[in-house]
Amino acid sequence: MPPPPLDPKMFIRKMPYTMLKMVAMELDPPGQLKGWRELACLITKGHGKQPRYDVAKMNRFDMEYMKRDGSPTIALLQDWGTQNTTVQELVEVLLKGEFYxxxxxxxxxxxPTEDTAPHGQPNLSDQPTIPHSPRTPTQSDWPGETRPGEESTYVVQEYQLPSSSLNAEAPVQVSSGGSTDGVQDFRYSDLQRITNNFNDFPLSKQGNKLGEGAFGTVxxxxxxxxxxxxxxxxxxxxxxMIQHTSKAFxxxxxxxxxxxxxxxxxxxxxxxxxxxxxxLVYLYMENGSLQDRxxxxxxxxxxxxxxxxxIAQGxxxxxxxxxxxxxxxxxxxSANILLDRNNTAKVGDFGLVRVVPSEATSQLTTTVFGTSVxxxxxxxRGEVSPKVDTYSFGVVLLELITGRPCWKENExxxxxxxEDVCDEAEDILPHVDTRAGESTPSLVKALFTLSTQCLEAKKKDRPQMITVKKNLDCI
Incomplete structure (x- = not known):
């Protein structure tokens, strides 16, 4: 039986623990597109606009994963609760983030529920203005996982699209119906038509929906x-969220x-x-995401x-x-690696991409980004360098070897x-994905060794991706 509804005026620090656990079950799991991190980013100091939680505080909550039965969501709510925050105030923030x-x-x-949420053509008379200097989003999504008045006025004044130059600061202005560097500007009405008015039934039920993420539906x-x-x-x-969405787009x-x-x-x-x-309109990838495959x-x-x-090489x-x-x-x-009809790997979702000049070894950002697992x-800690991609690739290699998901509830x-089951490369052999057919021990051990190198805790101990690629090509 579900617990009784809460009094909106109740302080969240007095919420029943069973209710806290239910909320935590929804928001805790690492890698979720909408989790406790996104909620924390919406909480401000007092009634102002300044975020209450910085990177250091977010990392402290994240450490709860290391504790037995620890919950970053509960730690977050308990901290916010010291300000005599009410259930009503919590719900208002949840609604802003669409944690319905x-x-x-x-x-x-x-x-709103899935049955009552509004559908169809939005009211164009109530169009928001996209900010010119958006912040970096805290999460990303990709089509295979589960990722912008008068038309000309909007395009020129709000969205400046890039030129073919690699200078990230040199924008190009285009008008609706045009193109830039072979990338076509479509009419929204044309996209409505080819997707059957954005039919929300999945493909398996003769619909058009491929998946859904934090920022959009594909x-x-x-x-x-x-x-x-x-x-x-x-x-x-x-x-x-409009700044995050604009930046990612x-x-x-x-x-x-x-x-x-x-x-x-x-x-x-x-x-x-x-x-x-x-x-955004992409070439359709017949075999979906690596995660799904x-x-x-x-x-x-x-x-x-x-x-x-x-796939690893590609x-x-x-x-x-x-x-x-x-x-x-x-x-x-793996959710951001798409596979075409020949299973050629295509890296996707560039909403979190950051330019790090070659003369800089790393950069710092005040926003925690990515998928925690x-x-x-x-x-x-907010540090950005090419080596963060190396680490993430090491996790993908583990997925390819074992066929195991990167995260599973209660595991x-x-x-x-x-780290627990493998002291040496040979230890991974009993845990390979048998569905892939008979494995070659030398291949598995080589992939696992490369994975452990990518997953070194210290950045300086990880190889550059060019070295990883060369090693893969030599296997």
């Missing part, structure tokens, strides 16, 4: 040319319109004539060892291409599990 399920747990009926469609595409329609952002176009590579997902175009729902989702066959080796090549141009991805994970220790994360 949790809000309804605390105060039933306070948030739909399958076919252009008049016959090209099959994946259209990511960004959600209508709250006042708190422009970052995606910025990176993918500057250069192409066999192992980067192809961006076909974008749509920005609907301010509330900007869209390793889980054999939708009955697809397991990846062979030969395919896994090629992913490394894509990351190296980014690093050569001084970009750090910051969210390498894949994050290097220094990334949790240790993949890296911690590997």
């Amino acid at each position: 399920r949790v809000a309804n747990m605390l105060i039933p009926g306070s948030a 739909y399958k469609g076919t252009l008049t040319s016959g090209t099959v595409v994946a259209v990511k329609r960004l959600k209508k952002a709250s006042d708190q 422009k970052q995606e176009i910025s990176v993918l319109s500057r250069f192409s590579h066999e192992n980067l997902v192809p961006l076909i175009g974008y749509s920005i004539d609907n301010v509330q729902h900007p869209c 390793l889980a054999c989702k939708d009955g697809k066959p397991p990846l062979t060892w030969l395919a896994r080796q090629a 992913t490394a090549a894509g990351i190296c291409h980014l690093h050569e141009h001084e970009y750090v991805h910051r969210d390498i994970k 894949y994050m290097a220790p220094e990334a949790m 240790k994360d993949l890296v911690s599990w590997a």
Whole structure:
């Protein structure tokens, strides 16, 4: 039986522990697109706009994962509760972040449900203005996982799209219906048509929906040319999230319109004539994300060892291409690695990309970013360098070897599990993914050794991705 609804005037420090645990079960799991970190980013000091929690405090909450039955969500709420915060105030913040399920747990009926949430064409008379200097988003999403008045006025004044130059500060202004460097500007109405009005039924039920992430929903469609595409329609952002969404949208176009590579997902175009729902249009990847393929989702066959080796090599090549141009991805994970019909790896989701000049070994950011299970220790402190991608790639290698998810409820994360069961490379052999067929011990041990090198806790002890790629090509 669910617990009784709470009094909105109750202080959250007096909430029943069973209710705290229920909230924690929703927000705690690492790698979630909407979790306790996103909630913490919405909490401000008093009634102002300054964030209450900085990187250091977020890291302190994150340490709760290391404790037995520890919960960063409960630690966060207990800390915020010292300010005599009420349940009503908590629900208001949850609504701002669109944590509707949790809000309804605390105060039933306070948030829309999947059945009552508004659908269809938004009210264009109530269009928000996208800020010019957005902050870096705290989380990212990708189509395979589960990622912008008068039209010309909006395009020119609000979105400045990049030129072919690698100078990240040199924008190009385009008008609706045009293109830049082969990246086409689509009309929103055309994308509505090819996705059956953004049909929310999944493909398995004859719909168009491919998946959903923190910033948007992805739909399958076919252009008049016959090209099959994946259209990511960004959600209508709250006042708190509109800066994050705008930054991620422009970052995606910025990176993918500057250069192409066999192992980067192809961006076909974008749509920005609907301010509330900007869209990104990618080439459709028939085999979905590496995460889904390793889980054999939708009955697809397991990846062979030969395919896994090629995916590792292709992913490394894509990351190296980014690093050569001084970009750090910051969210390498199996959900952000897409596979085409030939299982060629395509690195995607560039909403968190950051430029780190070659003369700089690293940069610091005040915003914690990425997906925690894949994050290097220094990334949790806000440090950005190419080596954070190396660490994340090490986790992906573990996934390829074992077929295990990076995180599963009531179990240790993949890296911690590997540290417990493997003292030497030979120790991984009993734990390989048998669905891939008969393995070659030398291949498995070589991949595992490379993974452990990538996962070194100290940044200086990890190899550069170019070295990782060379080692993979020599296996």
